[in-house]
Amino acid sequence: MSDTLTKLTYQTFQQGKNYFGLAHKTLSSQLRKLVHPTLEQQVKPIPNEVLLKLQEKLNQLLETDWQDAEKGVYPKSLLFDNPWEDFFRYYPVTWLDLPQIWERMKQNNNQDFSPEIETDGYPSYYMQNFHHQSNGYLSEMSANLYDLQVEILFGGSTDAMRRRILAPLKSGLEIFGNVPPRNVRILDVACGTGRTLKLMRAALPQASLFGADLSPAYLRKANELLSQNPVELPQLLQANAEELPYLDDYFHAVTSVFLFHELPATARQAVIEQCFRVTKPGGVFIICDSIQKSDSPEMELMIDNFPETFHEPYYKHYATDDLVERLEKAGFENIDIQVHFMSKYFIAHKPA
Numbered sequence: 449m450s451d452t453l454t455k456l457t458y459q460t461f462q463q464g465k466n467y468f469g470l471a472h473k474t475l476s477s478q479l480r481k482l483v484h485p486t487l488e489q490q491v492k493p494i495p496n497e498v499l500l501k502l503q504e505k506l507n508q509l510l511e512t513d514w515q516d517a518e519k520g521v522y523p524k525s526l527l528f529d530n531p532w533e534d535f536f537r538y539y540p541v542t543w544l545d546l547p548q549i550w551e552r553m554k555q556n557n558n559q560d561f562s563p564e565i566e567t568d569g570y571p572s573y574y575m576q577n578f579h580h581q582s583n584g585y586l587s588e589m590s591a592n593l594y595d596l597q598v599e600i601l602f603g604g605s606t607d608a609m610r611r612r613i614l615a616p617l618k619s620g621l622e623i624f625g626n627v628p629p630r631n632v633r634i635l636d637v638a639c640g641t642g643r644t645l646k647l648m649r650a651a652l653p654q655a656s657l658f659g660a661d662l663s664p665a666y667l668r669k670a671n672e673l674l675s676q677n678p679v680e681l682p683q684l685l686q687a688n689a690e691e692l693p694y695l696d697d698y699f700h701a702v703t704s705v706f707l708f709h710e711l712p713a714t715a716r717q718a719v720i721e722q723c724f725r726v727t728k729p730g731g732v733f734i735i736c737d738s739i740q741k742s743d744s745p746e747m748e749l750m751i752d753n754f755p756e757t758f759h760e761p762y763y764k765h766y767a768t769d770d771l772v773e774r775l776e777k778a779g780f781e782n783i784d785i786q787v788h789f790m791s792k793y794f795i796a797h798k799p800a
Contacts, residue, residue: 455514458527462510465530465604472600476546484550492749501746506605509789513608521615522651529607529646531595531673538592542600545593549580558759561586571688573712574662579758585662591669595641598706602790609791610644613703613734614651616784616795620732621652623800624700629654635699636682637689637723638662638707642670645682648703649674657682658699660692690718694726702727705736709766716766717774724778730800733780739792741767747790 480487517524552560558577561567565586567575577584579597584590598606621632632655636644639659648657659682661667667684674681687693689707702723708716723733741748755763771794772783780796787793 451518454524458514458524459510461528462604462608465599466506469600469603476543479546480550483547484554487550487554492753494749494753498746498749502750505789506603509605509608509612512788513611516611516615519615521618522611522647526607526611526647526650529650534592535596538596541589542593542596545582545589548582552577552580552582558761570662571690571715573715573762576761577759578710579760586665588665588668591641591663591665594666594669595643605789607643607647609789610705610736611647612786612788612791612793613644613705613736614647616734616786616793617648617701617703617732618651620701620734620795620797623730624728627700630656632656632701633658633699634701634703635660635692635694635726637692637702637704637719639670639682639684640666640706642673642682642684644703644705645670645674646677649677649679649682653679656680658694659684660687660689662686662688689722690715692722692726696725697728698726699731700728701732701734703734703736706738708735708737708771709760709763711766712762713765713769716769716771717777720771720774720780721778724780724798727798729798731798733775733794733796733798735771735794735796736791738763738766739787739790740769743787743792 513527516522517527552558558580559575560577561575561583565583567586575584581590581593581597602609617634624632632652634648634652634655635658636648637660639645639661642659645657645659648655659670661670664686667686670684685693704723707719711719727733739747739751741751751767754760772785775783775794775796779798781799782797784795785793786795
């Protein structure tokens with residue numbers, strides 16, 4: 449297949465996912481109004497010019513995604529990777545779960561956990577129904593639905609945003625060029641279902657990958673996903689990112705994707721300091737998370753709407769938090785910032 453045809457196929461594939469996400473959100477919104485007409489969300493409508501700007505940013509993201517694949521940062525096959533089995537199996541469940549979500553929204557009950565869910569031993573800030581989802585991050589159903597839900601939320605662009613960490617990750621590892629590839633250790637903090645680790649494995653097939661997450665259900669899902677790949681499995685561990693159970697200066701690189709907006713400020717700082725501790729001198733730490741108000745003034749309305757539409761109790765503070773200051777306080781330097789679509793990236797280095 450020629451590059452032109454491959455690119456066209458990729459663009460068509462992404463456009464299809466975007467249309468599907470839009471259709472799902474439109475239908476579910478109409479159904480909610482029918483079932484719960486009194487459930488009014490305090491959100492302001494998005495002006496058409498902002499929606500056009502959003503589409504422009506999405507197109508830029510997809511072009512960057514294609515260009516990185518063209519450069520060999522990761523194989524082009526990764527552009528078409530999609531969990532089809534999970535989609536057909538679990539998409540109907542997303543609809544079946546909506547009545548519980550709506551009832552939780554109506555009652556403003558955001559710490560609702562089923563009796564069979566073990567909640568002891570977790571930080572209090574973690575015991576939330578993030579995104580109004582049933583049982584927060586502690587159930588098998590939550591783990592099975594998560595990737596599908598965020599794909600719908602971001603119109604099929606979630607993996608494209610995740611992949612933006614791969615180019616700075618490979619660049620940051622160049623300082624360790626004398627280290628055999630199999631001895632390069634990379635940790636993904638709050639690895640969730642393992643999607644980011646799967647992308648890393650494609651870009652860095654020989655590296656030793658590690659993942660840590662608080663949720664045993666999500667770690668089981670990650671193990672299921674990553675076991676499909678015949679190469680070396682990442683080492684997964686249940687752990688609180690505020691107390692990472694690894695030696696000082698152990699990892700050549702550390703990453704964290706979509707974690708920091710779900711942490712209160714004190715936990716945010718503690719996690720950054722732990723990531724600094726376990727990163728080798730000269731190593732790189734990469735954060736991928738939501739854009740902030742200072743990045744895109746035209747997107748401020750969407751940023752304000754997000755915690756109102758979804759239960760995100762720490763997002764409002766995150767939206768104006770100075771993560772560069774936090775990174776520097778922990779000891780990181782040479783901090784580069786990138787923005788792609790709805791995500792922001794902090795590429796920080798530990799002094800050599």
